Amino acid sequence: xxxxxxxxxxxxxxxxxxxxxxxxxxxxxxxxxxxxxxxxxxxxxxxxxxxxxxxxxxxxxxxxxxxxxxxxxxxxxxxxxxxxxxxxxxxxxxxxxxxxxxxxxxxxxxxxxxxxx
Amino acid sequence: xxxxxxxxxxxxxxxxxxxxxxxxxxxxxxxxxxxxxxxxxxxxxxxxxxxxxxxxxxxxxxxxxxxxxxxxxxxxxxxxxxxxxxxxxxxxxxxxxxxxxxxxxxxxxxxxxxxxxxxxxxxxxxxxxxxxxxxxxxxxxxxxxxxxxxxxxxxxxxxxxxxxxxxxxxxxxxxxxxxxxxxxxxxxxxxxxxxxxxxxxxxxxxxxxxxxxxxxxxxxxxxxxxxxxxxxxxxxxxxxxxxxxxxxxxxxxxxxxxxxxxxxxxxxxxxxxxxxxxxxxxxxxxxxxxxxxxxxxxxxxxxxxxxxxxxxxxxxxxxxxxxxxxxxxxxxxxxxxxxxxxxxxxxxxxxxxxxxxxxxxxxxxxxxxxxxxxxxxxxxxxxxxxxxxxxxxxxxxxxxxxxxxxxxxxxxxxxxxxxxxxxxxxxxxxxxxxxxxxxxxx
Numbered sequence: 001x002x003x004x005x006x007x008x009x010x011x012x013x014x015x016x017x018x019x020x021x022x023x024x025x026x027x028x029x030x031x032x033x034x035x036x037x038x039x040x041x042x043x044x045x046x047x048x049x050x051x052x053x054x055x056x057x058x059x060x061x062x063x064x065x066x067x068x069x070x071x072x073x074x075x076x077x078x079x080x081x082x083x084x085x086x087x088x089x090x091x092x093x094x095x096x097x098x099x100x101x102x103x104x105x106x107x108x109x110x111x112x113x114x115x116x117x
Numbered sequence: 118x119x120x121x122x123x124x125x126x127x128x129x130x131x132x133x134x135x136x137x138x139x140x141x142x143x144x145x146x147x148x149x150x151x152x153x154x155x156x157x158x159x160x161x162x163x164x165x166x167x168x169x170x171x172x173x174x175x176x177x178x179x180x181x182x183x184x185x186x187x188x189x190x191x192x193x194x195x196x197x198x199x200x201x202x203x204x205x206x207x208x209x210x211x212x213x214x215x216x217x218x219x220x221x222x223x224x225x226x227x228x229x230x231x232x233x234x235x236x237x238x239x240x241x242x243x244x245x246x247x248x249x250x251x252x253x254x255x256x257x258x259x260x261x262x263x264x265x266x267x268x269x270x271x272x273x274x275x276x277x278x279x280x281x282x283x284x285x286x287x288x289x290x291x292x293x294x295x296x297x298x299x300x301x302x303x304x305x306x307x308x309x310x311x312x313x314x315x316x317x318x319x320x321x322x323x324x325x326x327x328x329x330x331x332x333x334x335x336x337x338x339x340x341x342x343x344x345x346x347x348x349x350x351x352x353x354x355x356x357x358x359x360x361x362x363x364x365x366x367x368x369x370x371x372x373x374x375x376x377x378x379x380x381x382x383x384x385x386x387x388x389x390x391x392x393x394x395x396x397x398x399x400x401x402x403x404x405x406x407x408x409x410x411x412x413x414x415x416x417x418x419x420x421x422x423x424x425x426x427x428x429x430x431x432x433x434x435x436x437x438x439x440x441x442x443x444x445x446x447x448x449x450x451x452x453x454x455x456x457x458x459x460x461x462x463x464x465x466x467x468x469x470x471x472x473x474x475x476x477x478x479x480x481x482x483x484x485x486x487x488x489x490x491x492x493x494x495x496x497x498x499x500x501x502x503x504x505x506x507x508x509x510x511x512x513x514x515x516x517x518x519x520x521x522x523x524x525x526x527x528x529x530x531x532x533x534x535x536x537x538x539x540x541x542x543x544x545x546x547x548x549x550x551x552x553x554x555x556x557x558x559x
Binding site: 050051054056057 | 341342343344402404406408409412448449450452453462465
């Protein structure tokens with residue numbers, strides 16, 4: 001199990017960049033991904049909303065969190081592709097985290113690890 | 118609605134019927150003749166006004182509250198509609214629109230008794246009396262439902278129902294009689310075409326008193342009270358705006374040129390109010406908000422209401438401009454300075470807008486629009502040399518302000534004696550949808 005041959009790439013991106021990122025990863029041959037609507041903040045902090053003169057600070061901004069499981073030797077290419085496709089150069093572009101996967105199983109067939117990706 | 122015409126005739130007929138024991142159905146004006154066109158328009162206008170509360174106001178208000186209070190806010194509009202309708206049928210109409218006593222009507226039409234196929238009201242002699250009953254019912258419903266915006270997010274539903282019933286009977290009914298039902302304000306010549314005093318100022322003042330008595334929402338000034346879905350409020354505004362053509366146009370009580378003047382001034386005031394608020398907000402806050410646009414439109418609509426059948430189209434533009442600016446000031450500065458928590462600005466928009474419009478009616482009224490067979494002189498305003506009209510309007514504003522404010526205070530104190538007006542703080546935090554109604558949006 002493990003031996004660090006599978007990696008999970010987690011990227012927090014701007015919502016409107018999801019399609020660009022998906023296209024870039026499909027072009028790389030990535031087979032699948034999971035996307036979730038999340039809220040959070042980093043250096044961008046939040047913003048202020050004004051309703052009839054009442055100001056509210058909104059600390060958590062909407063973001064998309066995508067998760068992609070890949071063989072370790074593909075990690076660099078996947079990370080580069082996400083950076084290239086999700087970058088606007090503005091504050092709030094998001095972050096990428098890479099972590100090790102201990103085990104993977106395809107539920108339908110029972111295939112495991114790299115075969116399951 | 119200057120419906121003094123035939124008031125005396127109605128009073129005399131009612132007196133005679135009492136003396137000679139005649140059936141109430143015979144108390145109608147013998148000369149009245151039901152007109153098909155007038156009836157068709159008034160049935161349509163009735164539907165438009167009812168649509169303003171359900172779903173207009175329900176959507177307008179529910180879009181501005183937080184997600185946990187959406188259903189509770191809608192429930193207030195729907196329950197108010199149902200409860201006020203039955204009370205209007207039972208006593209409201211009779212006490213508002215029969216007799217010519219200065220303070221209150223009579224029990225002549227209790228449970229709508231004595232209204233036959235030929236019956237008409239002295240105030241609307243060309244349509245069946247029942248159309249007038251239901252048209253006025255829709256006004257009563259809307260006025261009471263307006264107040265709910267001031268107490269949104271925190272009032273106990275059972276206490277709200279008691280308040281609705283009491284307020285309709287003790288506040289709305291007398292004031293409707295004073296201004297439209299031949300009472301003392303009608304007697305001195307107050308001009309209120311469709312409800313600047315009866316509807317908007319009345320509800321606005323009640324909202325202010327209720328917001329003050331209930332206290333601020335938990336977390337006021339610290340928590341985020343941002344509207345959960347302004348798109349619902351925009352849809353609600355659209356229904357209100359369109360419905361308002363029936364509200365003001367229908368107050369001509371017939372399919373006629375006066376209704377045409379009323380809807381024109383109404384629409385222009387709404388448009389001007391929306392643009393005024395939008396530009397003021399753009400200028401002072403940096404962005405033209407959607408909430409600002411729709412609030413400005415409602416401010417314009419509330420302010421033109423008393424004037425609509427008395428003024429020319431360009432007066433509607435001026436009234437919309439003034440109302441948009443004053444209500445913007447009231448909601449974004451005055452409210453924060455005084456510090457009351459009128460959740461959805463019932464006072465800032467309807468109270469201030471209604472009072473402003475009522476006074477401006479005294480300024481702009483054009484005699485030619487209100488001149489008719491019963492009143493060949495018409496009702497001129499300040500611009501036509503009748504400065505006294507502004508004082509009469511001011512007197513009406515004062516009378517409604519005092520009665521509505523005082524009675525709302527007493528009524529809420531009385532209810533508070535029986536059961537708490539507010540939900541518990543824990544329930545307020547959990548949300549009224551779940552704690553009051555056992556339901557929630559997903």
